[in-house]
Amino acid sequence: MISGIHRPAVVKVNLAAIQENIEHEVAHLQAGQKLFAVVKANAYGHGAVPVAKTALAAGASGFCVAILDEGLELRRADIVEPILVLGVVSPEYAPVAAANNISLTVPNLEWFQEAEKALKKTNLKLKIHLGIDSGMGRIGFSEDEEFVAANKFLQTSHSFEIEGMFAHFASADSADDSYFQRQVAKFEHMKQLLLVKPKWIHVDNTAASIFNKAVHSDLVRFGIGIYGLNPSSNPASADLEPAFALKPALSLESELTHVKTIHQGDGVGYGSTFVAEQDTVIGTVPVGYADGWIRKFQGFKVKVGDVYCPIVGRICMDQFMVELPEKMPIGTKVELISADPTAPNSIKKAADYVDTIHYEVACLLSDRLPREYYRK
Ligand SMILES: *Cc1c(COP(=O)(O)O)cnc(C)c1O
Numbered sequence: 001m002i003s004g005i006h007r008p009a010v011v012k013v014n015l016a017a018i019q020e021n022i023e024h025e026v027a028h029l030q031a032g033q034k035l036f037a038v039v040k041a042n043a044y045g046h047g048a049v050p051v052a053k054t055a056l057a058a059g060a061s062g063f064c065v066a067i068l069d070e071g072l073e074l075r076r077a078d079i080v081e082p083i084l085v086l087g088v089v090s091p092e093y094a095p096v097a098a099a100n101n102i103s104l105t106v107p108n109l110e111w112f113q114e115a116e117k118a119l120k121k122t123n124l125k126l127k128i129h130l131g132i133d134s135g136m137g138r139i140g141f142s143e144d145e146e147f148v149a150a151n152k153f154l155q156t157s158h159s160f161e162i163e164g165m166f167a168h169f170a171s172a173d174s175a176d177d178s179y180f181q182r183q184v185a186k187f188e189h190m191k192q193l194l195l196v197k198p199k200w201i202h203v204d205n206t207a208a209s210i211f212n213k214a215v216h217s218d219l220v221r222f223g224i225g226i227y228g229l230n231p232s233s234n235p236a237s238a239d240l241e242p243a244f245a246l247k248p249a250l251s252l253e254s255e256l257t258h259v260k261t262i263h264q265g266d267g268v269g270y271g272s273t274f275v276a277e278q279d280t281v282i283g284t285v286p287v288g289y290a291d292g293w294i295r296k297f298q299g300f301k302v303k304v305g306d307v308y309c310p311i312v313g314r315i316c317m318d319q320f321m322v323e324l325p326e327k328m329p330i331g332t333k334v335e336l337i338s339a340d341p342t343a344p345n346s347i348k349k350a351a352d353y354v355d356t357i358h359y360e361v362a363c364l365l366s367d368r369l370p371r372e373y374y375r376k
Contacts, residue, residue, distance in 0.1 A: 001367040008255040008331075009287045011365055013046050014339060015054045016375035017249040021228050022058035024244045025209065029220065034200070035059065036084065038223030039074070040066035045292075045362040046227055046250055047371040049077040055226065056081065064221050068093055071102040084129055084164070086221075088139055091115035098124035103163055105131045107139040109150045112157070119159040129164035129198070134186040135179065136168045142186075144193060151195035164200040165191070166221075172207035173232040175240060180208075184215050207231040210242040228339075229347065229358050248347060250362060252293075252337040252369070256304065256330055257319075258284035268321050269313025273298070281324040283309070285334050288318040292364030293336065296354040303335040303345055304328060337361070 026035055037055035039048045052063060052074055062082035065071045071083045084103045091114035097104050098119060106112055106128050119126055130150065131140030141147040154162055167187045171179045187203060204217040206225035211232070224231045228248035232240040261281050268274040268282060283304060287293045295315045301308040302322060309322040322334070338345045351358040 003370045004368050005370055007286055008257070009285075009291065009369055010253055011045070011369045011371045012251045012253060012339075013050070013371055013373050014247075014249045014251075014376055015050065015373050017228050017247040017339070018046070018051055018054045018226055019058045020247055021226055021249075022055055022060060022222065024246075025220070025222050025225055026059035028210070028243055030217075033217065034061040034219040036062040036064050036082070036202075036219050036221050037226055038064040038086075038205075038221050039226075040064065040070055040086065040223075041363050042070075042367075044224065044227050044359060045365045047373070048073055049079075050371070050373050051226065052077070052079055060222075061219070064223075068097060068102065068104075071097070072100060075100050075102070082127075082163075086168075092118050094118045094126050095122045095124050098122070098126040101127070103127035103129055105129050105139070105166075106150065107131050108141065109146050109153065112150055112153050112160075116157055116159045125159060125161055127161050127163045129166055129200070130162070132165060132167040132187055132190050134167040134190070134203075135183040136170045138168065140167065141190065144190075147190060147193050148195075151193065154196055162196050162198045164198045164202060164218075165194065166200075166202045169203065169205060169208055172205060172211065173240065205231070207240075210244070211240050224359060227362065228341075229362075246341075248339045248341050250337065250347060251335060251339040252287075252365065254285050254287050254334045254336060256283040256328060256332045256334060257286050259324065259328060259330055261327070267313070269316065271314055273314055274312040274321075274323075281327055282312070283322045283324045283328060283332075283334075284319055285322060285336075286319050287336065287369075288316045288320060290317045290366060291369050292361075292366045293320070294354060294364065297350070300350065300353045301344060303338065303343075305332050308344055 037060040039052050042048050043051035064084050066087045068089045088107045089104050094115040133140035133142040200218040202217045202219045204220040209220045228246040262276045266276045312323045313321050337347050347358045351361045
């Protein structure tokens with residue numbers, strides 16, 4: 001996809017905030033614990049390589065990604081630290097992972113057998129982490145019998161090096177920890193069945209780590225916290241307070257490209273969902289749903305100059321319109337998302353407005369928006 005460098009619309013990322021968030025988490029780790037920076041999905045929209053390099057400078061020991069290609073992107077950027085793919089990679093690509101020293105997750109016994117067939121043709125040895133489904137209901141071993149069989153398989157096979165075993169929490173961000181405790185118990189049980197002891201047994205995501213749920217984990221898979229966002233983001237429940245302040249890194253900025261006064265009866269946008277009742281000043285912003293600025297943001301207030309102005313009319317693919325209090329010059333700055341967590345257009349407020357979580361708002365920002373990096 002083409003990145004629009006000749007259009008005034010940019011995702012700005014404060015690398016100093018990212019560095020600080022990781023440094024705080026590193027200081028907060030239990031003795032001996034390591035931090036793996038989760039940079040899947042282009043580092044939650046922030047840009048995988050710049051975030052990964054900042055994470056290393058801040059004390060990260062390795063990385064987690066969701067798909068093999070994201071791991072390869074880091075290797076191409078000369079990152080040599082451990083990389084774990086959290087999702088299921090088709091076993092036929094096990095040799096590609098092994099050749100690039102990328103660790104894969106084993107979701108079940110059948111995967112092992114298929115991956116071994118592929119690896120045997122090459123003489124390569126693959127590093128693996130055993131995935132455990134302790135209650136997330138997504139991937140990994142959940143039955144004792146299959147897990148023991150996989151362990152026995154590992155003992156006889158020469159194609160694999162066991163590096164880790166992990167599970168993922170479904171509700172570490174919730175004040176009610178009954179399901180969390182059930183997942184902990186299931187994981188502890190599966191641990192007892194291990195026949196080979198991996199280097200890293202891990203369960204912590206950002207929420208489990210910063211809300212001090214105090215379970216043993218050799219490494220923390222630190223994701224959303226990197227970006228300065230509180231994982232406790234359910235609009236229906238009060239936020240849990242993290243153990244240290246998080247500093248958001250991302251803002252989304254553009255400019256007015258067109259300003260005009262419309263008159264009574266004039267409509268704005270597809271379907272004319274906004275019709276002027278009197279003379280009204282309308283500004284146009286060159287960002288739309290193709291940039292990930294979805295149609296549900298209609299009515300949300302963005303900051304134009306110093307004023308919060310409502311989006312009027314339907315958001316188009318590439319542009320949207322705002323109602324201005326008065327004529328403003330073309331080129332006036334428009335801040336769609338602020339990095340200030342207390343601003344009315346913070347990413348959390350934006351996510352609440354469209355009934356989702358800030359993870360999703362950040363990930364949706366498309367490659368058409370260039371990423372610009374600064375330190376402040
Ligand atoms: C995405 C993910 C993480 C990171 O979660 P955050 O809530 O962003 O910290 C950790 N582990 C797994 C398995 C994941 O898929």
